Amino acid sequence: MVGVIGYGAYIPRYRIRVEEIAKTWGADAPSYKRGLLLKEKSVPAPDQDTITMSVEASRYAVRRAGIDSARIGAVYVGSESHPYAVKPSGTVLAEALGATPQAHTADFEFACKAGSEGMFVAMGLVQAGLVEYALGVGADTSQGAPGDALEYSASAGAGAFLFGREKILAEVEETDTFMTDTPDFWRREHQFYPEHAGRFTGEPAYFKHTLGAAKGILKKAGATAKDFAFAVFHQPNGKFPLKVGEMLGFTKQQVETGLLSPTLGNTYSGASPIGLTAILDVAKPGDRILMVSYGSGAGSDAFIFRATDLLPKVQNLAPKTRPQLDDNKFYLDYGTYAKFRGKIRKAG
């Protein structure tokens, strides 16, 4: 049996409201709030990036697992905003945890699916018996071009999951994936901001792949929506995950625990992983959880987890996700946000 033995999330404290962005660009804030169900988003501080947030989330995961970090045999960070073009984020993370030198690492990139892919590989290495513990992290400080629709959602956060074969908090019951070559969102080499194909990112991209992976895993597991206590889907906004949940037969109650995007924004590789941490914070023994990621390009990974009797014993050992999202926030004006995100061209 393989499963999650530790988990953690990190969400920066800075926020910007949809109204503040819309005011700058002369856009209609109520239409964004109504249409995409977005209220505000997280903003990384100038000294935060994918690496720093991965370290914090992973430290919480190690704390909940109660293991010696030196026994982690693989560290994978999935992100589309790795701080270096060449030099792995995983090296810094592994060093900060004390997992070096005997740890495999390489960075993953698959738009918003890189985190779940890292989780899958980490889980697979443990299941194969190649390593004792493995860490999969989804983290991003995502960028949206100024004035673009993405700017209202592109946010920052990290979710980390330690996999092992003993003292399991959430057993992995089933996995599946659904992937095609679909150019709905991309960023070319040396480009600062990503490009997207507008409404093409919806039906043939997000919905096709999310539904494909979800239906595939439900068929493999012989399960239906009624068999789950919770479901978490990739959340580029507040609307898509609710709609895809409804299409699969999930109620709003099953989806809303892991639905963070209305006040968090889209943390890209961190999105469904952080949603999963919010569910693990409150799940009870025996609860089944469906997680389906989505990454443009395009593909979805699906996992079915079942919470064990150990989960409630560790939920309070590290900061929970909802309080990080709801408490201790600092709101930014657009000018400070633009400065924080490097959107202002300066002299020299």
Next chain:
Amino acid sequence: MFSSRYWREIPQRYRMEAAKCSGCGHVSFPPRLICPKCKGRKFEKVRLPDQGKILTYTVIHVPATPFKDEVPFAIAVVELDGGVRITSQVVDCDPSTLTIGQRVRTEFRKLQEIGDAGILCYGYKCVPA
């Protein structure tokens, strides 16, 4: 900061590894070759706690050039639980609201970017607890 110097300080900056004297128990951070209390030369590697309190602080308004976009920012002497003192930037706060005795904890942050093409330097900073 040169890559070599940054690399040498990784155990302290990333993991806050200190040296606990095997003879008298005094904790040195950064580690020393000779214990300043008992002159002992044997040490045990320990990690410092991530919580502490502000002993004193100052707010920087005229910084060194690499940090000019960060003003105003606070630098504090923080006494970690157990008594070891560190000097650290305190972030995620309005510096004018800090108080002596305030509880803080360490977080992993980017300390410096060496120009547009150099290495990224990481380590600990403090945030309000």
